[in-house]
Amino acid sequence: MINNILSLLIWLPIIAGLFILFYKKDDKILNIFNISINLIVFILSILLLNNYDQNSSNFQFVENIDWIPSLNIYYFLGVDAISVLLIFLNTIIFLLVSLYNSTLNLKKRNQYYSSFLLANGLTIGVFSALDAILFYIFFEALLIPMFLIIGIWGGVNRIYASIKFFVYTFLGSILLLIAFLYINSSISSFSVLSFYDTSFSIVEQEWLFIAMAIAFAIKIPMFPFHTWLPDAHVEAPTSGSVVLAAILLKVGAYGFIRYVLPVVPLGASSLDIFFIILSLIAIVYVGLVAITQDDMKKLIAYSSISHMGFVTLGFFLIFKLFDNTNTNSDIVVSLSGSMYQIISHGFVSAALFICVGSIYDRYKTKKISDLSGLLNQMPVYSWFFVFFALANCGLPGTSSFVGELLIILASFKTSFIYAFLASSTLIISAVYSLWLVKRVIYGELKAGLENSIDANFLEKTILFVLALIILILGIYPDYLMSYMNMTLQNITNNIIIKI
Amino acid sequence: MTFNNAFLSLSNFIPEIFLFSMAMVVLLIGITNPLKKYVVSLTIGSTLIALFLCFWGYTEETVFMFNTSLIKDNATEFFKILCYGIFLIQIIVSQKYLKNKNLISGEFYSLLIFALIGCLIIISSNNLIVLFLGIELSSLSLYSLIALNRTSLISGEAAIKYFVLSIIASALILFGFSYLYGITNSLVINEISTYLLSNEISNLYLFSYILIFIGVAFKFAVAPFHMWLPDVYEGAPLPITNFIASIPKIAFFVFAYRFLNDNQILFEDNFSKFILYLGIFSIFIGNMYALAQKKIMRMLAYSGVANSGFIFLAIFTSIDFNFSVAAFYVITYTITTVSAISIITFISSNKFDLVYIKDFKGLSSKSGLVSILFMITLLSTAGIPLTIGFYAKYLVLDALVNQNMIIIAVIVVLFTVIGLYYYLRVIWFMFFETGFNSLIKVNGIYYLAVLSIIPFSIIAIFLFPEFAFNYLFSILA
Numbered sequence: 001m002i003n004n005i006l007s008l009l010i011w012l013p014i015i016a017g018l019f020i021l022f023y024k025k026d027d028k029i030l031n032i033f034n035i036s037i038n039l040i041v042f043i044l045s046i047l048l049l050n051n052y053d054q055n056s057s058n059f060q061f062v063e064n065i066d067w068i069p070s071l072n073i074y075y076f077l078g079v080d081a082i083s084v085l086l087i088f089l090n091t092i093i094f095l096l097v098s099l100y101n102s103t104l105n106l107k108k109r110n111q112y113y114s115s116f117l118l119a120n121g122l123t124i125g126v127f128s129a130l131d132a133i134l135f136y137i138f139f140e141a142l143l144i145p146m147f148l149i150i151g152i153w154g155g156v157n158r159i160y161a162s163i164k165f166f167v168y169t170f171l172g173s174i175l176l177l178i179a180f181l182y183i184n185s186s187i188s189s190f191s192v193l194s195f196y197d198t199s200f201s202i203v204e205q206e207w208l209f210i211a212m213a214i215a216f217a218i219k220i221p222m223f224p225f226h227t228w229l230p231d232a233h234v235e236a237p238t239s240g241s242v243v244l245a246a247i248l249l250k251v252g253a254y255g256f257i258r259y260v261l262p263v264v265p266l267g268a269s270s271l272d273i274f275f276i277i278l279s280l281i282a283i284v285y286v287g288l289v290a291i292t293q294d295d296m297k298k299l300i301a302y303s304s305i306s307h308m309g310f311v312t313l314g315f316f317l318i319f320k321l322f323d324n325t326n327t328n329s330d331i332v333v334s335l336s337g338s339m340y341q342i343i344s345h346g347f348v349s350a351a352l353f354i355c356v357g358s359i360y361d362r363y364k365t366k367k368i369s370d371l372s373g374l375l376n377q378m379p380v381y382s383w384f385f386v387f388f389a390l391a392n393c394g395l396p397g398t399s400s401f402v403g404e405l406l407i408i409l410a411s412f413k414t415s416f417i418y419a420f421l422a423s424s425t426l427i428i429s430a431v432y433s434l435w436l437v438k439r440v441i442y443g444e445l446k447a448g449l450e451n452s453i454d455a456n457f458l459e460k461t462i463l464f465v466l467a468l469i470i471l472i473l474g475i476y477p478d479y480l481m482s483y484m485n486m487t488l489q490n491i492t493n494n495i496i497i498k499i
Numbered sequence: 500m501t502f503n504n505a506f507l508s509l510s511n512f513i514p515e516i517f518l519f520s521m522a523m524v525v526l527l528i529g530i531t532n533p534l535k536k537y538v539v540s541l542t543i544g545s546t547l548i549a550l551f552l553c554f555w556g557y558t559e560e561t562v563f564m565f566n567t568s569l570i571k572d573n574a575t576e577f578f579k580i581l582c583y584g585i586f587l588i589q590i591i592v593s594q595k596y597l598k599n600k601n602l603i604s605g606e607f608y609s610l611l612i613f614a615l616i617g618c619l620i621i622i623s624s625n626n627l628i629v630l631f632l633g634i635e636l637s638s639l640s641l642y643s644l645i646a647l648n649r650t651s652l653i654s655g656e657a658a659i660k661y662f663v664l665s666i667i668a669s670a671l672i673l674f675g676f677s678y679l680y681g682i683t684n685s686l687v688i689n690e691i692s693t694y695l696l697s698n699e700i701s702n703l704y705l706f707s708y709i710l711i712f713i714g715v716a717f718k719f720a721v722a723p724f725h726m727w728l729p730d731v732y733e734g735a736p737l738p739i740t741n742f743i744a745s746i747p748k749i750a751f752f753v754f755a756y757r758f759l760n761d762n763q764i765l766f767e768d769n770f771s772k773f774i775l776y777l778g779i780f781s782i783f784i785g786n787m788y789a790l791a792q793k794k795i796m797r798m799l800a801y802s803g804v805a806n807s808g809f810i811f812l813a814i815f816t817s818i819d820f821n822f823s824v825a826a827f828y829v830i831t832y833t834i835t836t837v838s839a840i841s842i843i844t845f846i847s848s849n850k851f852d853l854v855y856i857k858d859f860k861g862l863s864s865k866s867g868l869v870s871i872l873f874m875i876t877l878l879s880t881a882g883i884p885l886t887i888g889f890y891a892k893y894l895v896l897d898a899l900v901n902q903n904m905i906i907i908a909v910i911v912v913l914f915t916v917i918g919l920y921y922y923l924r925v926i927w928f929m930f931f932e933t934g935f936n937s938l939i940k941v942n943g944i945y946y947l948a949v950l951s952i953i954p955f956s957i958i959a960i961f962l963f964p965e966f967a968f969n970y971l972f973s974i975l976a
Binding site: 066068069111140141158159166170175181182 | 867871878883884885889893894896897900901905908909912913915916919920923924926927930931964965968969972
């Protein structure tokens with residue numbers, strides 16, 4: 001079983017998701033079935049995490065089956081440490097989301113669960129595919145369940161948001177397809193491994209870089225391509241927002257580190273200045289935009305974009321770092337900062353969206369100006385909210401601090417300006433996070449908000465698990481760092497060799 | 500021609516002969532009152548038998564019949580079987596619709612069978628005269644079928660439009676044929692195609708090919724020769740639209756394949772540019788106009804224009820005379836269109852027709868299955884993964900990129916993204932809105948089973964496409 005664990009991880013939730021469509025009743029069995037499937041997938045991902053040999057830099061659990069040999073497309077799966085960690089993040093978030101979903105009042109419950117199960121399997125597919133077209137298929141198919149989740153169960157303006165989400169992402173990904181086709185036309189292979197072994201001329205690399213980077217920049221999203229995200233977040237149901245922020249944005253980041261940097265490093269290094277500037281704009285400007293938001297979900301969405309700016313900054317600093325210091329270790333630091341930020345942000349944003357969702361369930365409002373003084377009404381819940389807000393602004397001891405610190409360190413080695421602008425986030429994120437807490441949790445209780453129930457057992461469990469993970473990752477980062485180390489060094493070598 | 504040879508030819512032509520005689524029987528039964536109700540089952544039964552005969556007479560080798568006027572090889576047999584299958588689905592699904600519209604009659608079904616036979620003859624013809632007879636047989640039947648709904652004004656308009664434009668197309672094709680005959684001194688398509696192996700391309704040869712392919716463009720509704728399509732889609736009874744959208748396209752694809760296979764003109768710059776520009780222009784026009792449509796059939800018509808553009812692009816990229824990409828596109832497009840129109844026919848089988856896209860709102864709460872089937876169909880037409888439409892578009896893009904025409908690939912892809920919007924709009928009405936017309940009933944396990952065949956195979960072939968690719972490659976090689 002351990003040899004086919006990736007296929008099992010991908011197809012178990014997908015098949016269960018299709019199966020659940022035929023179960024029309026809305027009862028306990030449906031909930032238990034849904035949660036147990038997610039639990040099994042989670043346990044499988046723990047097995048994967050445990051059995052992965054972190055001292056080897058090769059892809060592991062490889063499955064390579066002829067799928068469409070006449071088109072060079074293979075069912076080629078395999079994971080390295082990055083994929084394993086992202087799969088783990090994915091399964092734990094989906095497990096928590098499935099727990100959270102069982103507390104909700106929903107129409108068409110079975111279809112809702114089905115969409116999430118499909119999204120779960122497809123995301124694992126994205127993270128484990130080593131064939132570019134297989135990756136593309138999962139990447140693209142992932143849009144369908146997310147489109148339905150936003151469109152069917154979303155808010156008032158859901159149609160606009162879901163269509164914008166779909167068309168925007170599709171536009172990017174189809175350019176990605178052309179880039180893959182171009183690579184295939186010159187090396188007759190879609191395997192990532194042979195992508196790594198090929199080096200193209202600088203002009204080719206630049207064009208390939210532009211095509212691929214736009215696709216992933218839309219997905220992450222980077223500054224000028226980010227406008228779909230606030231809309232999608234505001235309109236999506238709570239669990240949809242959680243998945244969107246915690247998982248879907250990571251798909252874009254994963255694309256950068258898997259397909260862009262090691263495949264076309266020359267293209268990336270000659271255009272990296274644009275991406276550094278865009279990342280800094282995302283960090284500073286989008287952070288400032290977040291301060292002014294009155295909708296809590298929009299605020300967190302903008303804060304997500306700002307945090308993902310750190311991730312891309314870490315990715316694109318590496319070429320400047322290499323020029324300045326000529327050592328691999330700095331690059332590894334920068335990349336591990338980005339990876340840490342990716343994983344940490346997955347947990348923090350998920351927790352914040354669940355918090356906002358709980359408020360929305362009770363008061364039917366997401367507007368900050370409608371809320372005030374929740375502390376006395378819901379003490380446990382408020383504790384968690386304050387904790388996650390602090391985690392969001394990168395308090396030392398929480399996981400966000402580690403990633404941001406590493407990236408700021410890396411940027412100091414390249415240029416003071418970069419470092420200065422990047423570290424301004426420590427203030428900006430504190431402003432929007434703490435001001436959010438101040439307005440929502442503290443202050444006088446507004447009329448009409450009395451007699452609300454505190455977090456129930458399930459919510460407490462979910463928030464507690466997330467808080468625990470954030471703390472562990474923040475206090476003891478070394479486990480994750482050493483886990484990723486070999487893989488990141490390998491990726492660094494792949495990049496350096498071609499420059 | 501010896502008796503033996505003629506007998507052999509006839510034996511290879513049994514399915515069509517059988518179908519032809521059954522069309523006569525259907526016509527006769529249709530006018531006798533007590534037997535009238537058997538018309539539908541007789542049509543279905545005889546198509547099934549013809550399909551069976553077609554399987555039964557299947558041979559690997561290429562057979563020329565009636566002194567090389569007809570050809571029977573792997574490709575013709577495959578496309579014929581596909582036509583029979585599509586035809587069966589169409590007539591089974593349309594029964595209730597036709598009963599409601601009071602259109603069930605002997606002449607309706609016999610004309611439909613005649614149109615089918617015309618297309619089958621186009622598929623298997625290897626002679627210009629027989630080919631033209633096939634075109635006319637199917638076109639003449641279709642003119643009258645479109646106008647069969649006598650009380651409807653738009654049906655009449657559609658019939659006249661289709662008649663006039665289709666006649667012009669046929670005339671252009673015939674004009675081209677006459678030149679070809681003059682140049683090559685042969686009526687046999689094989690010989691016309693291989694004529695260039697021993698002779699230079701003359702301007703006249705090129706001119707006649709361009710005339711013929713303008714005719715083909717008319718039949719495929721490639722822009723700017725697409726004007727008839729939206730009106731016909733809107734005006735004709737839905738089962739007839741279903742027919743026009745699918746079977747003639749397969750037939751005319753085989754027509755194009757016969758004329759271009761082994762023919763050096765495909766690489767003649769003027770001709771290939773002609774095909775390419777028509778293709779790109781068609782993708783542009785189709786997607787742009789489809790965006791603005793409020794009626795579902797007109798939207799599908801313009802989406803058909805865009806897809807025909809893709810078919811022309813696929814033909815353009817067929818280097819080494821490998822037409823499997825184009826064939827795959829044609830097959831994908833036809834079966835998805837048949838699925839889409841069949842579902843619309845099925846939903847319209849009541850007192851109310853589904854005319855506007857907004858009529859779909861809330862369909863998912865009425866019938867989850869039908870809306871999921873329709874969603875799969877639409878996603879396939881848009882080319883989203885998990886459906887075979889993805890491979891169809893993928894193969895065309897792949898061929899373009901392989902020939903270093905990346906700019907064209909990017910342009911085409913951008914239009915596809917624009918086109919995505921109007922497919923998504925239908926999905927949004929089905930799933931995201933509420934308030935489906937409660938008087939419309941969507942049930943009947945028999946119909947639903949037939950309707951699920953195509954969406955199910957769309958996903959099945961997506962998961963295991965290798966077999967389909969290899970098969971197409973082998974029959975068209």
